[in-house]
Amino acid sequence: MAGIGLGLGIVGVAIALGMIGMAAMQGMARQPEAIGKLQTAMLIAMAFVELVFLLTAFVLAGTFTQIR
Amino acid sequence: MLDALNVSRMLIAATETSGGKGGHHFYSFEGLMVYTGLTLAIVIGVLSLARNGITPRYFTNWFTQRLEQLYLFIENLCVGIVGSHGRHYVPLVCSIWLIIFFANLVGLFFPYTPSMDLSFNLALAFIAVGYVQWEGMRANGVGGHFIHFSGPKLGVALIPISIMIFMIEIISEVMKNVSLSVRLYGNIFGGHEATDAMNALGAKMISLGNGQYLGVPFGAFLLPIKLLTCLVQALVFCLLFCVYLSLVTHHDEDHGSDGDHAPAHA
Numbered sequence: 001m002a003g004i005g006l007g008l009g010i011v012g013v014a015i016a017l018g019m020i021g022m023a024a025m026q027g028m029a030r031q032p033e034a035i036g037k038l039q040t041a042m043l044i045a046m047a048f049v050e051l052v053f054l055l056t057a058f059v060l061a062g063t064f065t066q067i068r
Numbered sequence: 069m070l071d072a073l074n075v076s077r078m079l080i081a082a083t084e085t086s087g088g089k090g091g092h093h094f095y096s097f098e099g100l101m102v103y104t105g106l107t108l109a110i111v112i113g114v115l116s117l118a119r120n121g122i123t124p125r126y127f128t129n130w131f132t133q134r135l136e137q138l139y140l141f142i143e144n145l146c147v148g149i150v151g152s153h154g155r156h157y158v159p160l161v162c163s164i165w166l167i168i169f170f171a172n173l174v175g176l177f178f179p180y181t182p183s184m185d186l187s188f189n190l191a192l193a194f195i196a197v198g199y200v201q202w203e204g205m206r207a208n209g210v211g212g213h214f215i216h217f218s219g220p221k222l223g224v225a226l227i228p229i230s231i232m233i234f235m236i237e238i239i240s241e242v243m244k245n246v247s248l249s250v251r252l253y254g255n256i257f258g259g260h261e262a263t264d265a266m267n268a269l270g271a272k273m274i275s276l277g278n279g280q281y282l283g284v285p286f287g288a289f290l291l292p293i294k295l296l297t298c299l300v301q302a303l304v305f306c307l308l309f310c311v312y313l314s315l316v317t318h319h320d321e322d323h324g325s326d327g328d329h330a331p332a333h334a
Binding site for chain 2: 036037040043044047050051054055057058
């Protein structure tokens with residue numbers, strides 16, 4: 001059951017990462033001179049999205065196994 | 069040659085105290101210390117190699133030129149995010165970058181690395197967030213630093229809202245430690261686990277007869293993306309450190325506009 005939950009979490013995080021990458025790519029294609037700033041903002045946003053999954057995988061999964 | 073083999077065998081044996089339950093190894097404190105020492109030795113070695121090439125006119129050493137590029141990159145990062153006074157923070161950010169990057173690189177060649185351990189990452193995060201508090205107190209004063217947590221000035225009638233914002237900000241400030249350390253730990257440890265799983269996949273790929281197998285190290289194909297992860301995680305740690313620094317030190321000139329810094333408070 002926890003495996004299914006983790007899989008669902010991965011789906012959401014993957015969609016979110018793809019959307020961030022897509023938006024950054026579009027911005028970079030429209031304004032190549034702003035690539036530096038866009039990359040910084042993209043990496044920050046990706047870090048926060050990734051953290052959601054890492055917290056789920058390492059903190060919540062541990063809690064589930066303790067409860068069960 | 070034999071010495072190098074013995075040393076590497078000792079390094080591997082230093083961490084594996086006991087094969088625990090579920091196939092996971094539990095690593096010893098001494099192993100962590102050994103690998104931290106190895107990482108520091110590599111960092112100090114690279115820096116001393118680079119120091120040889122410093123001449124008043126131009127840098128002749130290959131290492132010196134590359135490290136100069138790294139310095140310029142970090143300086144660009146600090147000045148771009150923190151602002152004009154960001155050059156002040158370059159030494160700390162650059163040291164943290166070097167330590168995280170070389171700790172991650174050690175993980176590519178050895179079965180263990182300091183940044184695969186939550187305690188090492190938590191120590192780095194404590195250093196980063198503690199320095200952010202110190203800089204905030206230096207920039208705004210001790211009282212100003214804590215008043216800064218309570219959001220914009222809302223007036224006397226909305227003091228309960230300000231108290232709630234204050235508590236939420238304190239929680240988010242504590243969670244910065246957790247977020248910095250768990251991100252690094254999860255990425256490096258997860259990459260290691262993925263390599264192990266791929267290796268286990270190819271362990272019985274080619275049969276030699278009489279019950280023996282020739283393994284195919286599929287995990288080696290993950291090395292390029294692990295190298296990319298090494299670079300990106302070191303960069304992300306320094307990037308977030310700079311963002312946190314800019315949040316507490318940016319309010320010297322414009323004290324009214326707190327609202328547009330909200331995204332980095334996660």
